Amino acid sequence: MFGRKEKDPVSADMDKQDPVPRYDGNYDDAPELVTCPSNTTESKLLTRIDLHVIPFLCIMYLLAFLDRVNIANANVFGLSEDLDLLQNNRYNTALVIFFVPYILLEIPSNILLKKMKPRVWLSICMFGFGLVTMLQGFVQNYAGLLVTRFFLGVFETGMFPGAFYLIGMWYRRHEAQKRYSFFFSSTTLAGAFGGLLASAIGKMDGLQGYRGWRWIFILEGLLTVLFSFAFFFLLPNFPEEVKWLSEEERAYVKARLQIDQGRSGRERPIKLRDVGNVFKDPKILVGGFMYFGLIVPAYGYAYFSPSIIQGYGYSPIQTQLHSVPPWAAAFAFSMTVAWFSDKLKHRFVFTMFPICVSIVGFGILITVHDNRSLQYGALFLVAMGAYTAMPVIVCWFNMNLGGHHRRAVGSAWQIGFGNIGGIIAVYSFVPSDAPKYIQGYSICIGFVCLSALSCCLYFVMCSLANRKRSKSVRDVGLTEYEKTELGDMNPDYRYQL
Known part of the structure; x- marks a missing residue:
């Protein structure tokens, strides 16, 4: 337990803060104990927050995901042939090397994001991966491609967990799923947008002596670089730091979130011991496997769906255009599920249903090989299932x-560990297995089932923790500092199911 001797200097200030009315119970069902500022209403304030937080993060991640997976579009236009990637699975290795820094640097990146202002750190990373994407358009050999893909992973490492961490510090739990899913749908929009953009850019083949695949990297990277300058001023910070809310509004936002989730501890630095303490909670490890299981089919689809569709006999331009509808369907399905999940204040069922949809899609792809329309329809189910379940899980x-320190470390762990699945996905779909890809589809089904089992285990663990806390003595005499240190391990905290 945390005793008086262990208090940081900041703890005294935390205990002196004006307390928000305490609610000892399930925070999701907490009464409205704070009053909205007189010059606005809660719905209007939420709309302002939405407009300042979500659109810019969505555009940022759309560009990040586009720059990450546009290599699949470039490959349709001759990347592998020009750089001699057809031997020894070189193309797959070029995809894998991205994940090495991307996995290892997730937690350090989130710590830096908290230490620096989010808009500063994220815009720096954005400029970096945009520049590296441009450089991919000028590589002349396999070694050059490996170097650029590695540094693309370095600069993109903070985008996804950083944005999820930041969004989570703005919204109450029953408000969050629609925002998370809309943000995550940047990936589906990037997939759709990438197919359309690649089909148009591909027509520039030969312009200024550059092949069409080079123009895909150059133009899409340049677009990201230009946005990064504007986003230095437009990306959001944490609620305690923004200037577009009045002091009264900032206090209200902080208070309503505290009732829902406990104190955030924004003023408290993250220390090395915090990282170790977070991993003492077995639910953290299970959360990583929930996401890990779905990364394999998600990246399998993102990186290889253009090749799969091209195997149905379409031309390069037709392939890019046919890649758009499954992404669009995934966006619509994801937002529908998110709306019901927030409405019912429930998550577990809304992870399992899309997971089942994805399994059905892979089942069709494994068993049906002579019906192009049905195979193409199965790709819809795969995209809809995987890209709907993932944001609900996250x-x-x-x-x-609970709290900045547990959320910063936990969210980075989940995304970092989960992306090991990207390495597995890349080597699950190899050219020698085309066009049936039986091995790849079978591996995907296995990992989707792993995600489903992990979700069931996490549900049971959260349910048991809630039940145990409800039966235990309520007031254990913890100070506000000690509650902040414990985060969601605080006996008053109740997990959402």
Whole structure:
């Protein structure tokens, strides 16, 4: 337990802060104990927050995901042939090397994001991966491609967990899923947008002596670089730091979030011991496997769906255009599920249903090989299932982490560990297995089932923790500092199911 001797200098200030009315119970069902500032209403304030937080993060991640997976579009236009990637699975290795820094640097990146202002750190990273994407358009050999893909992973490492961490510090738990899913749908929009953009850019083949695949990297990277300058001023910070809210509004936002999730501890630095303490909670490890299981089919689809569709006999331009509808369907399905999940204040069922949809899609792809229309329809189910379940899982896990230090480390762990699945996905779909890809589809089904089992285990663990806390003595005499240190391990905290 945390005793008086262990208090940081900041703890005294935290205990002196004006207390928000305490609610000892399930925070999701907490009464409205704070009053909205007189010059606005809660719905209007939420709309302002939405407009300042979500659109810019969505555009940022759309560009990040686009720059990450546009290599699949470039490959349709001759990347592998020009750089001699057809031997020894070189193309797959070029995809894998991205994940090495991307996995290892997630937690350090989130710590830096908290230490620096989010808009500063994220815009720096944005400029970096945009520049590296441009450089991919000028590489002349396999070694050059490996170097650029590695540094692309370095600069993109903070985008996804950083944005999820930041969104989670703005919204109450029953408000978060729609925002998480809309943000996550940047990936589906990037997939759709990338197909359309690649089909147009591909027509520039030969312009200024550059192949069409080079123009895909150059123009899409340049677009990101230009946005990064504007986003230095437009990306949001944490609620305690923004200037577009009045002091009264900032206090209200902080208070309503505290009732829902406990104190955030924004003023408290993250220390090395915090990282170790977070991993003492077995739910953290399970949360990583929930996401890990879905990364394999998600990246398998993102990186290889253009090749799969091209195997149905379409031309390069037709392939890019046919890649758009499944992404669009995934966006619509994801937002529908998110709306019901927030409405019912429940997550578990809304992870399992899309997971089942994805399994059905892979089942069709494994068993049907002579019906192009049915195979193409199965790709819709795969995209809809995987890219709908993933944001629900991430939201469920992240919003059950209390406080800045536990959420910063926990969210980065989940995304970092989960992306090991990207390495597995890349080597699951190899050219020698085309066009049936039986091995790849079978591996994907196995990992989707792993995600489903992990979700069931996490649900049971959260349910048992809530039940145990409800039966235990309520007032254990913890100070506000000690409650902040414990985060969601605080006996008053209740996990969302």
